[in-house]
Amino acid sequence: MSDVAIKASAIKASEPLTLRAQLTEDWLAVVIGLLVFGVALVSVSGTDLLGWAVTTSVYTDLTQALSPFAKAYALLGGGGALIATYLALLVVLSAGVATLGADVRKFALAFTAVFAIAYASWIVGSYAYVAAVTPAEQQKFGISWSLKLTNEGGFIVALLSGIVIANFFPRFAEWLKEAIRPELYIKIAIVILGATVAITAAGKLNLASSLLLRGAAAIIEAYLIYWAVIYYVARKWFGFSREWSVPLASGISICGVAAAIATGGAIRARPAVPILVSSLVVVFAVVEVLILPFLAQTFLWQEPLVAGAWVGLAIKTDGAAVAGGGITESLIMAKAAAEGIKYQPGWILATTTTVKLFIDIFIGIWAFILGYIWTNHIDKGPDRAKPAEIWQRFPKFILGFIVVFAVSLWLALGSTPQIAKALPAAAGEANVFRVIFFVLTFFSIGVLSDFRKLWQQGFGKLAAVYFVSLFGFVIWVGLLISWLFFSGFKPPLVS
Amino acid sequence: MSHVDLKNEISAKKVEPLLPIEKKLIGFSLGLGIALLVILIAINHFVPIKL
Numbered sequence: 001m002s003d004v005a006i007k008a009s010a011i012k013a014s015e016p017l018t019l020r021a022q023l024t025e026d027w028l029a030v031v032i033g034l035l036v037f038g039v040a041l042v043s044v045s046g047t048d049l050l051g052w053a054v055t056t057s058v059y060t061d062l063t064q065a066l067s068p069f070a071k072a073y074a075l076l077g078g079g080g081a082l083i084a085t086y087l088a089l090l091v092v093l094s095a096g097v098a099t100l101g102a103d104v105r106k107f108a109l110a111f112t113a114v115f116a117i118a119y120a121s122w123i124v125g126s127y128a129y130v131a132a133v134t135p136a137e138q139q140k141f142g143i144s145w146s147l148k149l150t151n152e153g154g155f156i157v158a159l160l161s162g163i164v165i166a167n168f169f170p171r172f173a174e175w176l177k178e179a180i181r182p183e184l185y186i187k188i189a190i191v192i193l194g195a196t197v198a199i200t201a202a203g204k205l206n207l208a209s210s211l212l213l214r215g216a217a218a219i220i221e222a223y224l225i226y227w228a229v230i231y232y233v234a235r236k237w238f239g240f241s242r243e244w245s246v247p248l249a250s251g252i253s254i255c256g257v258a259a260a261i262a263t264g265g266a267i268r269a270r271p272a273v274p275i276l277v278s279s280l281v282v283v284f285a286v287v288e289v290l291i292l293p294f295l296a297q298t299f300l301w302q303e304p305l306v307a308g309a310w311v312g313l314a315i316k317t318d319g320a321a322v323a324g325g326g327i328t329e330s331l332i333m334a335k336a337a338a339e340g341i342k343y344q345p346g347w348i349l350a351t352t353t354t355v356k357l358f359i360d361i362f363i364g365i366w367a368f369i370l371g372y373i374w375t376n377h378i379d380k381g382p383d384r385a386k387p388a389e390i391w392q393r394f395p396k397f398i399l400g401f402i403v404v405f406a407v408s409l410w411l412a413l414g415s416t417p418q419i420a421k422a423l424p425a426a427a428g429e430a431n432v433f434r435v436i437f438f439v440l441t442f443f444s445i446g447v448l449s450d451f452r453k454l455w456q457q458g459f460g461k462l463a464a465v466y467f468v469s470l471f472g473f474v475i476w477v478g479l480l481i482s483w484l485f486f487s488g489f490k491p492p493l494v495s
Numbered sequence: 496m497s498h499v500d501l502k503n504e505i506s507a508k509k510v511e512p513l514l515p516i517e518k519k520l521i522g523f524s525l526g527l528g529i530a531l532l533v534i535l536i537a538i539n540h541f542v543p544i545k546l
Contacts, residue, residue, distance in 0.1 A: 377514075
Protein backbone atom coordinates (compact mmCIF):
# COMPACT_ATOMS: atom_id res chain seq x y z
CA MET A 1 0.00 0.00 0.00
CA SER A 2 2.97 2.27 0.47
CA ASP A 3 3.12 2.31 -3.31
CA VAL A 4 0.15 4.64 -3.35
CA ALA A 5 2.36 7.38 -2.00
CA ILE A 6 4.24 7.27 -5.30
CA LYS A 7 3.23 10.08 -7.59
CA ALA A 8 1.94 8.95 -10.91
CA SER A 9 4.10 11.50 -12.64
CA ALA A 10 7.16 9.79 -11.22
CA ILE A 11 6.35 6.58 -13.09
CA LYS A 12 7.24 6.14 -16.69
CA ALA A 13 4.38 4.97 -18.87
CA SER A 14 6.62 2.40 -20.51
CA GLU A 15 7.86 0.94 -17.23
CA PRO A 16 6.56 -2.61 -16.63
CA LEU A 17 4.53 -3.05 -13.46
CA THR A 18 6.83 -5.14 -11.27
CA LEU A 19 5.66 -6.86 -8.13
CA ARG A 20 9.15 -7.45 -6.83
CA ALA A 21 9.05 -4.81 -4.09
CA GLN A 22 5.63 -5.96 -2.89
CA LEU A 23 6.66 -9.60 -2.77
CA THR A 24 9.75 -8.73 -0.80
CA GLU A 25 7.60 -6.76 1.63
CA ASP A 26 5.40 -9.86 1.99
CA TRP A 27 8.36 -12.06 2.88
CA LEU A 28 9.70 -9.39 5.24
CA ALA A 29 6.34 -9.41 7.04
CA VAL A 30 6.60 -13.20 7.35
CA VAL A 31 10.13 -12.98 8.80
CA ILE A 32 9.30 -10.24 11.33
CA GLY A 33 5.97 -11.82 12.30
CA LEU A 34 7.61 -15.23 12.84
CA LEU A 35 10.42 -13.56 14.81
CA VAL A 36 7.93 -11.92 17.21
CA PHE A 37 5.97 -15.17 17.52
CA GLY A 38 9.11 -17.27 18.02
CA VAL A 39 10.55 -14.99 20.70
CA ALA A 40 7.19 -14.84 22.49
CA LEU A 41 6.99 -18.64 22.36
CA VAL A 42 10.20 -18.97 24.38
CA SER A 43 8.18 -17.86 27.42
CA VAL A 44 6.48 -21.29 27.33
CA SER A 45 9.80 -22.71 28.59
CA GLY A 46 9.77 -20.27 31.52
CA THR A 47 12.20 -17.70 30.06
CA ASP A 48 10.35 -14.48 29.31
CA LEU A 49 12.11 -12.59 26.51
CA LEU A 50 9.33 -10.17 25.51
CA GLY A 51 7.83 -9.19 28.86
CA TRP A 52 9.35 -5.72 28.57
CA ALA A 53 6.91 -4.78 25.78
CA VAL A 54 4.73 -1.82 26.69
CA THR A 55 0.99 -2.13 27.29
CA THR A 56 -1.53 0.61 27.95
CA SER A 57 -4.39 0.42 30.45
CA VAL A 58 -7.46 2.63 30.63
CA TYR A 59 -6.51 5.54 32.90
CA THR A 60 -7.42 8.90 34.37
CA ASP A 61 -3.92 9.46 35.75
CA LEU A 62 -1.46 9.45 32.85
CA THR A 63 1.37 8.14 35.04
CA GLN A 64 -0.63 4.93 35.50
CA ALA A 65 -1.32 4.41 31.80
CA LEU A 66 1.79 2.52 30.71
CA SER A 67 3.46 -0.59 32.09
CA PRO A 68 5.57 -3.54 30.91
CA PHE A 69 3.57 -6.61 29.87
CA ALA A 70 5.16 -8.93 32.46
CA LYS A 71 5.56 -8.22 36.17
CA ALA A 72 9.09 -9.61 35.95
CA TYR A 73 10.02 -6.42 34.09
CA ALA A 74 8.16 -4.05 36.45
CA LEU A 75 11.43 -2.31 37.31
CA LEU A 76 11.46 -0.79 33.84
CA GLY A 77 8.31 1.19 34.56
CA GLY A 78 5.94 2.38 31.85
CA GLY A 79 8.38 4.88 30.34
CA GLY A 80 11.20 2.34 30.21
CA ALA A 81 8.93 -0.24 28.58
CA LEU A 82 7.85 2.31 25.99
CA ILE A 83 11.44 3.20 25.12
CA ALA A 84 12.47 -0.47 25.02
CA THR A 85 9.55 -1.27 22.69
CA TYR A 86 10.37 1.68 20.43
CA LEU A 87 14.07 0.73 20.23
CA ALA A 88 13.31 -2.92 19.50
CA LEU A 89 10.88 -2.01 16.71
CA LEU A 90 13.30 0.59 15.34
CA VAL A 91 16.15 -1.92 15.10
CA VAL A 92 14.09 -4.77 13.63
CA LEU A 93 12.15 -2.63 11.15
CA SER A 94 15.22 -0.64 10.09
CA ALA A 95 17.07 -3.89 9.36
CA GLY A 96 13.97 -5.11 7.54
CA VAL A 97 13.45 -2.08 5.31
CA ALA A 98 17.18 -2.07 4.52
CA THR A 99 16.54 -5.36 2.69
CA LEU A 100 13.86 -3.56 0.64
CA GLY A 101 16.44 -0.99 -0.44
CA ALA A 102 14.99 1.82 1.66
CA ASP A 103 17.05 4.72 3.03
CA VAL A 104 17.58 3.42 6.58
CA ARG A 105 18.54 6.82 8.07
CA LYS A 106 15.44 8.46 6.63
CA PHE A 107 13.33 5.52 7.77
CA ALA A 108 14.71 5.63 11.31
CA LEU A 109 13.99 9.36 11.66
CA ALA A 110 10.53 9.09 10.13
CA PHE A 111 9.69 5.95 12.11
CA THR A 112 10.60 7.74 15.34
CA ALA A 113 7.97 10.39 14.54
CA VAL A 114 5.45 7.81 13.30
CA PHE A 115 5.82 5.68 16.43
CA ALA A 116 5.63 8.72 18.72
CA ILE A 117 2.44 10.11 17.17
CA ALA A 118 0.78 6.71 16.67
CA TYR A 119 1.47 5.51 20.20
CA ALA A 120 0.49 8.89 21.66
CA SER A 121 -2.82 8.48 19.81
CA TRP A 122 -3.20 5.02 21.34
CA ILE A 123 -2.59 6.49 24.81
CA VAL A 124 -5.17 9.22 24.17
CA GLY A 125 -7.62 6.49 23.12
CA SER A 126 -7.14 4.76 26.47
CA TYR A 127 -8.13 7.85 28.48
CA ALA A 128 -11.09 6.81 30.65
CA TYR A 129 -13.32 9.56 29.23
CA VAL A 130 -12.74 8.01 25.78
CA ALA A 131 -12.47 4.31 26.59
CA ALA A 132 -14.53 3.40 29.67
CA VAL A 133 -17.58 1.44 28.58
CA THR A 134 -19.68 0.08 31.42
CA PRO A 135 -21.17 2.03 34.36
CA ALA A 136 -18.93 -0.10 36.61
CA GLU A 137 -15.84 1.11 34.75
CA GLN A 138 -17.04 4.73 34.92
CA GLN A 139 -17.55 4.31 38.66
CA LYS A 140 -14.10 2.74 39.02
CA PHE A 141 -12.50 5.80 37.40
CA GLY A 142 -14.79 8.29 39.16
CA ILE A 143 -16.23 9.72 35.95
CA SER A 144 -19.86 10.40 35.08
CA TRP A 145 -19.65 10.07 31.29
CA SER A 146 -17.41 8.64 28.55
CA LEU A 147 -17.38 8.20 24.79
CA LYS A 148 -17.49 4.41 25.36
CA LEU A 149 -15.12 3.74 22.46
CA THR A 150 -13.18 1.04 24.39
CA ASN A 151 -9.40 1.37 24.45
CA GLU A 152 -9.39 0.39 20.78
CA GLY A 153 -10.81 3.85 20.12
CA GLY A 154 -7.08 4.62 20.00
CA PHE A 155 -7.11 3.21 16.46
CA ILE A 156 -9.60 5.90 15.45
CA VAL A 157 -7.49 8.59 17.16
CA ALA A 158 -4.41 7.34 15.27
CA LEU A 159 -6.33 7.36 11.97
CA LEU A 160 -7.60 10.90 12.55
CA SER A 161 -4.10 12.08 13.52
CA GLY A 162 -2.82 10.72 10.21
CA ILE A 163 -5.64 12.35 8.25
CA VAL A 164 -4.94 15.73 9.89
CA ILE A 165 -1.25 15.46 8.99
CA ALA A 166 -2.02 14.39 5.40
CA ASN A 167 -4.47 17.22 4.78
CA PHE A 168 -3.08 20.10 6.84
CA PHE A 169 0.67 19.37 7.05
CA PRO A 170 1.48 17.88 3.63
CA ARG A 171 5.21 18.63 3.90
CA PHE A 172 5.41 16.76 7.18
CA ALA A 173 3.42 13.90 5.61
CA GLU A 174 5.96 13.82 2.78
CA TRP A 175 8.82 13.74 5.30
CA LEU A 176 7.20 10.78 7.07
CA LYS A 177 6.77 8.85 3.82
CA GLU A 178 9.69 6.44 4.30
CA ALA A 179 8.04 5.00 7.43
CA ILE A 180 4.47 5.11 6.13
CA ARG A 181 4.15 1.42 5.29
CA PRO A 182 0.65 0.29 6.23
CA GLU A 183 0.83 -2.88 4.13
CA LEU A 184 4.01 -4.03 5.85
CA TYR A 185 2.66 -3.23 9.31
CA ILE A 186 -0.69 -4.97 8.82
CA LYS A 187 0.90 -8.05 7.23
CA ILE A 188 3.22 -8.44 10.24
CA ALA A 189 0.18 -8.00 12.50
CA ILE A 190 -1.78 -10.66 10.59
CA VAL A 191 1.10 -13.16 10.87
CA ILE A 192 1.20 -12.56 14.64
CA LEU A 193 -2.59 -12.75 14.80
CA GLY A 194 -2.35 -16.42 13.76
CA ALA A 195 -1.45 -17.35 17.36
CA THR A 196 -4.47 -15.62 18.91
CA VAL A 197 -6.83 -17.04 16.27
CA ALA A 198 -5.46 -20.56 16.89
CA ILE A 199 -5.93 -20.32 20.65
CA THR A 200 -9.43 -18.95 20.14
CA ALA A 201 -10.18 -21.77 17.68
CA ALA A 202 -8.73 -24.45 19.97
CA GLY A 203 -11.37 -23.56 22.56
CA LYS A 204 -14.22 -24.26 20.13
CA LEU A 205 -12.98 -26.36 17.23
CA ASN A 206 -16.44 -27.05 15.82
CA LEU A 207 -17.30 -23.37 15.62
CA ALA A 208 -13.90 -22.55 14.13
CA SER A 209 -14.22 -25.19 11.39
CA SER A 210 -17.74 -23.96 10.63
CA LEU A 211 -16.33 -20.45 10.17
CA LEU A 212 -13.76 -21.77 7.72
CA LEU A 213 -16.45 -23.42 5.59
CA ARG A 214 -18.33 -20.13 5.45
CA GLY A 215 -15.21 -18.28 4.35
CA ALA A 216 -15.79 -19.89 0.95
CA ALA A 217 -18.91 -17.76 0.51
CA ALA A 218 -16.72 -14.65 0.78
CA ILE A 219 -14.54 -15.82 -2.12
CA ILE A 220 -17.55 -16.36 -4.38
CA GLU A 221 -19.07 -13.06 -3.41
CA ALA A 222 -15.92 -10.97 -3.91
CA TYR A 223 -14.57 -12.52 -7.11
CA LEU A 224 -17.61 -13.71 -9.01
CA ILE A 225 -20.41 -11.35 -7.97
CA TYR A 226 -18.89 -8.05 -6.79
CA TRP A 227 -16.22 -7.98 -9.48
CA ALA A 228 -18.59 -8.69 -12.38
CA VAL A 229 -21.16 -6.10 -11.30
CA ILE A 230 -18.61 -3.35 -10.58
CA TYR A 231 -16.73 -4.00 -13.82
CA TYR A 232 -20.04 -3.67 -15.68
CA VAL A 233 -20.94 -0.47 -13.79
CA ALA A 234 -17.53 1.08 -14.50
CA ARG A 235 -17.59 0.15 -18.19
CA LYS A 236 -21.24 0.63 -19.07
CA TRP A 237 -22.56 3.34 -16.74
CA PHE A 238 -19.41 5.42 -16.31
CA GLY A 239 -17.70 4.73 -19.65
CA PHE A 240 -14.30 3.81 -18.24
CA SER A 241 -11.82 2.01 -20.48
CA ARG A 242 -10.90 -1.61 -19.82
CA GLU A 243 -7.51 -0.51 -18.48
CA TRP A 244 -9.18 1.58 -15.76
CA SER A 245 -12.15 -0.71 -15.11
CA VAL A 246 -10.15 -3.85 -14.22
CA PRO A 247 -8.11 -2.35 -11.36
CA LEU A 248 -11.11 -0.32 -10.26
CA ALA A 249 -13.38 -3.39 -10.06
CA SER A 250 -10.65 -5.38 -8.33
CA GLY A 251 -9.91 -2.61 -5.84
CA ILE A 252 -13.54 -2.16 -4.89
CA SER A 253 -14.57 -5.81 -4.89
CA ILE A 254 -11.62 -7.94 -3.83
CA CYS A 255 -8.88 -6.67 -1.63
CA GLY A 256 -8.16 -3.05 -2.34
CA VAL A 257 -4.62 -2.14 -3.11
CA ALA A 258 -3.10 -5.60 -3.59
CA ALA A 259 -5.87 -6.69 -5.98
CA ALA A 260 -5.81 -3.44 -7.99
CA ILE A 261 -2.06 -3.73 -8.48
CA ALA A 262 -2.08 -7.50 -9.15
CA THR A 263 -4.87 -7.42 -11.73
CA GLY A 264 -3.60 -4.16 -13.24
CA GLY A 265 -0.26 -5.88 -13.79
CA ALA A 266 -1.96 -8.99 -15.15
CA ILE A 267 -3.76 -7.08 -17.92
CA ARG A 268 -0.58 -5.09 -18.61
CA ALA A 269 -2.10 -1.75 -17.52
CA ARG A 270 0.19 1.25 -17.22
CA PRO A 271 1.60 1.28 -13.66
CA ALA A 272 0.09 4.64 -12.76
CA VAL A 273 -3.46 3.38 -13.29
CA PRO A 274 -3.68 0.76 -10.48
CA ILE A 275 -1.57 2.94 -8.20
CA LEU A 276 -3.98 5.86 -8.56
CA VAL A 277 -6.93 3.52 -8.06
CA SER A 278 -5.17 2.33 -4.90
CA SER A 279 -5.13 5.90 -3.53
CA LEU A 280 -8.88 5.96 -3.92
CA VAL A 281 -9.27 2.58 -2.21
CA VAL A 282 -7.33 3.83 0.82
CA VAL A 283 -9.47 6.95 1.14
CA PHE A 284 -12.72 4.98 0.98
CA ALA A 285 -11.36 2.38 3.42
CA VAL A 286 -10.75 5.22 5.88
CA VAL A 287 -14.32 6.44 5.50
CA GLU A 288 -15.62 2.90 6.00
CA VAL A 289 -13.51 2.29 9.12
CA LEU A 290 -14.90 5.49 10.62
CA ILE A 291 -18.51 4.49 9.91
CA LEU A 292 -19.08 0.72 9.64
CA PRO A 293 -17.92 -0.47 13.10
CA PHE A 294 -20.31 2.00 14.73
CA LEU A 295 -23.17 0.94 12.43
CA ALA A 296 -22.35 -2.68 13.32
CA GLN A 297 -22.42 -1.84 17.01
CA THR A 298 -25.78 -0.10 16.67
CA PHE A 299 -27.60 -2.53 14.38
CA LEU A 300 -25.74 -5.84 14.57
CA TRP A 301 -24.62 -6.10 18.18
CA GLN A 302 -27.00 -9.02 18.67
CA GLU A 303 -25.42 -10.80 15.68
CA PRO A 304 -21.69 -10.47 16.38
CA LEU A 305 -20.47 -12.96 13.76
CA VAL A 306 -22.63 -11.33 11.07
CA ALA A 307 -20.98 -8.04 12.00
CA GLY A 308 -17.47 -9.55 11.82
CA ALA A 309 -18.10 -11.12 8.41
CA TRP A 310 -19.77 -7.95 7.10
CA VAL A 311 -16.80 -5.77 8.03
CA GLY A 312 -14.45 -8.25 6.32
CA LEU A 313 -16.55 -8.21 3.15
CA ALA A 314 -17.26 -4.48 3.02
CA ILE A 315 -13.99 -2.80 3.99
CA LYS A 316 -11.28 -3.11 1.37
CA THR A 317 -7.55 -3.32 2.08
CA ASP A 318 -6.31 -5.84 4.64
CA GLY A 319 -5.23 -3.20 7.09
CA ALA A 320 -8.49 -1.34 7.31
CA ALA A 321 -10.61 -4.51 7.26
CA VAL A 322 -8.80 -6.49 9.95
CA ALA A 323 -8.26 -3.45 12.13
CA GLY A 324 -11.93 -2.48 11.53
CA GLY A 325 -12.82 -5.99 12.72
CA GLY A 326 -10.86 -5.28 15.90
CA ILE A 327 -12.79 -2.07 16.55
CA THR A 328 -16.09 -3.79 15.74
CA GLU A 329 -15.29 -6.56 18.21
CA SER A 330 -14.48 -4.07 20.97
CA LEU A 331 -17.60 -1.98 20.32
CA ILE A 332 -19.96 -4.98 20.13
CA MET A 333 -18.46 -6.69 23.17
CA ALA A 334 -18.79 -3.43 25.09
CA LYS A 335 -22.42 -3.03 24.08
CA ALA A 336 -23.19 -6.68 24.90
CA ALA A 337 -21.38 -6.35 28.25
CA ALA A 338 -23.54 -3.35 29.08
CA GLU A 339 -26.54 -5.64 28.49
CA GLY A 340 -25.02 -8.31 30.76
CA ILE A 341 -23.74 -10.60 27.95
CA LYS A 342 -20.02 -11.38 28.08
CA TYR A 343 -18.71 -12.96 24.89
CA GLN A 344 -15.31 -14.60 24.69
CA PRO A 345 -12.97 -12.18 22.91
CA GLY A 346 -11.43 -13.05 19.56
CA TRP A 347 -14.36 -14.56 17.66
CA ILE A 348 -15.55 -11.46 15.83
CA LEU A 349 -12.02 -10.52 14.82
CA ALA A 350 -11.35 -14.14 13.82
CA THR A 351 -14.44 -14.05 11.56
CA THR A 352 -13.30 -10.82 9.89
CA THR A 353 -9.78 -12.19 9.44
CA THR A 354 -10.99 -15.53 8.05
CA VAL A 355 -13.19 -13.79 5.49
CA LYS A 356 -10.38 -11.42 4.49
CA LEU A 357 -7.68 -14.06 4.21
CA PHE A 358 -9.91 -16.36 2.16
CA ILE A 359 -10.46 -13.50 -0.26
CA ASP A 360 -6.71 -12.70 -0.39
CA ILE A 361 -5.69 -16.26 -1.23
CA PHE A 362 -7.30 -16.16 -4.65
CA ILE A 363 -5.88 -12.84 -5.86
CA GLY A 364 -3.15 -14.60 -7.84
CA ILE A 365 -5.57 -16.99 -9.53
CA TRP A 366 -8.01 -14.23 -10.43
CA ALA A 367 -5.18 -12.07 -11.77
CA PHE A 368 -4.03 -14.99 -13.91
CA ILE A 369 -7.55 -15.60 -15.28
CA LEU A 370 -7.88 -11.93 -16.23
CA GLY A 371 -4.34 -11.88 -17.60
CA TYR A 372 -5.06 -14.96 -19.73
CA ILE A 373 -8.27 -13.46 -21.15
CA TRP A 374 -6.66 -10.07 -21.81
CA THR A 375 -3.42 -11.27 -23.38
CA ASN A 376 -5.11 -13.99 -25.47
CA HIS A 377 -8.40 -12.39 -26.48
CA ILE A 378 -8.32 -8.61 -25.99
CA ASP A 379 -4.80 -7.15 -26.26
CA LYS A 380 -3.07 -9.99 -28.09
CA GLY A 381 0.70 -9.62 -28.04
CA PRO A 382 3.92 -11.50 -27.35
CA ASP A 383 3.67 -10.88 -23.57
CA ARG A 384 1.17 -13.66 -22.70
CA ALA A 385 0.09 -14.48 -19.12
CA LYS A 386 1.89 -17.48 -17.59
CA PRO A 387 0.72 -19.84 -14.82
CA ALA A 388 3.86 -18.91 -12.83
CA GLU A 389 2.24 -15.52 -12.21
CA ILE A 390 -0.24 -17.22 -9.83
CA TRP A 391 2.58 -17.92 -7.39
CA GLN A 392 4.29 -14.58 -8.08
CA ARG A 393 1.13 -12.72 -7.09
CA PHE A 394 0.21 -14.97 -4.15
CA PRO A 395 0.22 -12.89 -0.92
CA LYS A 396 3.09 -14.65 0.88
CA PHE A 397 2.31 -13.20 4.30
CA ILE A 398 -0.65 -15.62 4.43
CA LEU A 399 1.92 -18.45 4.62
CA GLY A 400 3.28 -16.81 7.77
CA PHE A 401 -0.23 -16.66 9.23
CA ILE A 402 -0.79 -20.34 8.41
CA VAL A 403 2.53 -21.41 10.00
CA VAL A 404 1.84 -19.44 13.21
CA PHE A 405 -1.75 -20.71 13.30
CA ALA A 406 -0.74 -24.36 12.75
CA VAL A 407 2.10 -24.32 15.30
CA SER A 408 -0.10 -22.60 17.92
CA LEU A 409 -2.99 -24.98 17.30
CA TRP A 410 -0.67 -27.98 17.64
CA LEU A 411 0.82 -26.60 20.86
CA ALA A 412 -2.68 -25.92 22.23
CA LEU A 413 -4.12 -29.34 21.36
CA GLY A 414 -1.30 -31.76 20.65
CA SER A 415 1.42 -30.97 23.18
CA THR A 416 1.74 -31.34 26.94
CA PRO A 417 -0.84 -29.76 29.30
CA GLN A 418 1.90 -27.52 30.74
CA ILE A 419 2.70 -26.05 27.32
CA ALA A 420 -0.99 -25.69 26.46
CA LYS A 421 -1.51 -23.82 29.74
CA ALA A 422 1.44 -21.46 29.15
CA LEU A 423 0.56 -20.81 25.50
CA PRO A 424 -2.12 -18.09 25.98
CA ALA A 425 0.35 -15.94 27.94
CA ALA A 426 2.95 -16.34 25.18
CA ALA A 427 0.35 -15.44 22.53
CA GLY A 428 -0.65 -12.48 24.72
CA GLU A 429 2.91 -11.16 24.60
CA ALA A 430 3.01 -11.47 20.84
CA ASN A 431 -0.41 -9.80 20.74
CA VAL A 432 1.06 -6.67 22.34
CA PHE A 433 3.06 -6.21 19.15
CA ARG A 434 0.03 -7.07 17.01
CA VAL A 435 -1.79 -4.13 18.61
CA ILE A 436 1.18 -1.80 18.06
CA PHE A 437 1.37 -2.80 14.39
CA PHE A 438 -2.40 -2.15 14.11
CA VAL A 439 -1.88 1.35 15.53
CA LEU A 440 0.98 1.99 13.09
CA THR A 441 -1.28 0.76 10.26
CA PHE A 442 -4.14 3.08 11.18
CA PHE A 443 -1.85 6.10 11.46
CA SER A 444 -0.15 5.26 8.16
CA ILE A 445 -3.46 4.85 6.33
CA GLY A 446 -4.49 8.28 7.65
CA VAL A 447 -1.26 9.86 6.39
CA LEU A 448 -1.91 8.45 2.91
CA SER A 449 -5.42 9.92 2.83
CA ASP A 450 -4.89 13.30 1.20
CA PHE A 451 -8.53 13.97 0.23
CA ARG A 452 -7.69 17.36 -1.29
CA LYS A 453 -5.03 16.02 -3.64
CA LEU A 454 -7.34 13.30 -4.90
CA TRP A 455 -10.02 15.84 -5.68
CA GLN A 456 -7.54 18.16 -7.41
CA GLN A 457 -6.40 15.30 -9.62
CA GLY A 458 -9.89 15.03 -11.03
CA PHE A 459 -10.82 11.70 -9.55
CA GLY A 460 -14.43 12.66 -8.92
CA LYS A 461 -15.57 10.24 -11.61
CA LEU A 462 -13.49 7.38 -10.17
CA ALA A 463 -14.81 8.19 -6.72
CA ALA A 464 -18.36 8.18 -8.11
CA VAL A 465 -17.93 4.58 -9.31
CA TYR A 466 -16.57 3.65 -5.91
CA PHE A 467 -19.36 5.46 -4.07
CA VAL A 468 -22.15 3.98 -6.20
CA SER A 469 -20.70 0.46 -6.03
CA LEU A 470 -19.86 0.52 -2.34
CA PHE A 471 -22.94 2.14 -0.89
CA GLY A 472 -25.38 0.97 -3.55
CA PHE A 473 -24.28 -2.63 -3.75
CA VAL A 474 -21.21 -3.95 -1.92
CA ILE A 475 -22.19 -3.24 1.68
CA TRP A 476 -25.78 -4.43 1.20
CA VAL A 477 -24.93 -7.67 -0.61
CA GLY A 478 -22.17 -8.21 1.94
CA LEU A 479 -24.69 -7.73 4.73
CA LEU A 480 -27.19 -10.10 3.10
CA ILE A 481 -24.62 -12.86 2.59
CA SER A 482 -23.14 -12.39 6.07
CA TRP A 483 -26.66 -12.65 7.45
CA LEU A 484 -27.47 -15.78 5.42
CA PHE A 485 -24.35 -17.59 6.64
CA PHE A 486 -23.75 -16.29 10.15
CA SER A 487 -27.04 -15.13 11.66
CA GLY A 488 -28.24 -16.90 14.76
CA PHE A 489 -24.76 -18.04 15.81
CA LYS A 490 -23.02 -16.26 18.66
CA PRO A 491 -19.49 -16.41 20.03
CA PRO A 492 -19.13 -18.59 23.15
CA LEU A 493 -19.81 -16.83 26.44
CA VAL A 494 -17.12 -16.25 29.04
CA SER A 495 -17.55 -19.10 31.49
CA MET B 496 2.11 10.36 -18.00
CA SER B 497 1.31 13.47 -15.94
CA HIS B 498 -1.59 14.07 -13.61
CA VAL B 499 -3.13 16.37 -16.22
CA ASP B 500 -3.03 13.57 -18.83
CA LEU B 501 -4.70 11.17 -16.44
CA LYS B 502 -7.33 13.74 -15.49
CA ASN B 503 -8.13 14.31 -19.17
CA GLU B 504 -8.16 10.58 -19.80
CA ILE B 505 -10.62 9.93 -16.97
CA SER B 506 -12.88 12.75 -18.18
CA ALA B 507 -12.74 11.61 -21.82
CA LYS B 508 -16.11 10.95 -23.42
CA LYS B 509 -14.83 8.29 -25.85
CA VAL B 510 -16.26 4.95 -24.78
CA GLU B 511 -14.80 1.53 -25.57
CA PRO B 512 -17.73 -0.77 -26.35
CA LEU B 513 -18.05 -3.99 -24.34
CA LEU B 514 -16.51 -6.82 -26.34
CA PRO B 515 -18.24 -10.22 -26.51
CA ILE B 516 -15.46 -11.73 -24.37
CA GLU B 517 -16.10 -9.12 -21.66
CA LYS B 518 -19.83 -9.85 -21.77
CA LYS B 519 -19.02 -13.55 -21.45
CA LEU B 520 -16.72 -12.89 -18.49
CA ILE B 521 -19.38 -10.84 -16.68
CA GLY B 522 -22.15 -13.33 -17.47
CA PHE B 523 -20.15 -16.44 -16.52
CA SER B 524 -18.89 -14.83 -13.32
CA LEU B 525 -22.33 -13.77 -12.19
CA GLY B 526 -23.98 -17.06 -13.20
CA LEU B 527 -21.32 -19.22 -11.56
CA GLY B 528 -21.27 -16.98 -8.49
CA ILE B 529 -25.01 -17.16 -7.95
CA ALA B 530 -25.09 -20.94 -8.58
CA LEU B 531 -22.23 -21.58 -6.11
CA LEU B 532 -23.85 -19.30 -3.53
CA VAL B 533 -27.10 -21.25 -3.79
CA ILE B 534 -25.13 -24.50 -3.27
CA LEU B 535 -23.36 -23.02 -0.24
CA ILE B 536 -26.63 -21.75 1.19
CA ALA B 537 -28.01 -25.29 0.85
CA ILE B 538 -24.90 -26.72 2.57
CA ASN B 539 -25.24 -24.06 5.25
CA HIS B 540 -28.84 -25.15 5.77
CA PHE B 541 -28.05 -28.86 6.05
CA VAL B 542 -24.72 -28.46 7.89
CA PRO B 543 -25.40 -25.60 10.31
CA ILE B 544 -22.68 -23.90 12.35
CA LYS B 545 -21.74 -26.15 15.28
CA LEU B 546 -21.09 -24.55 18.64
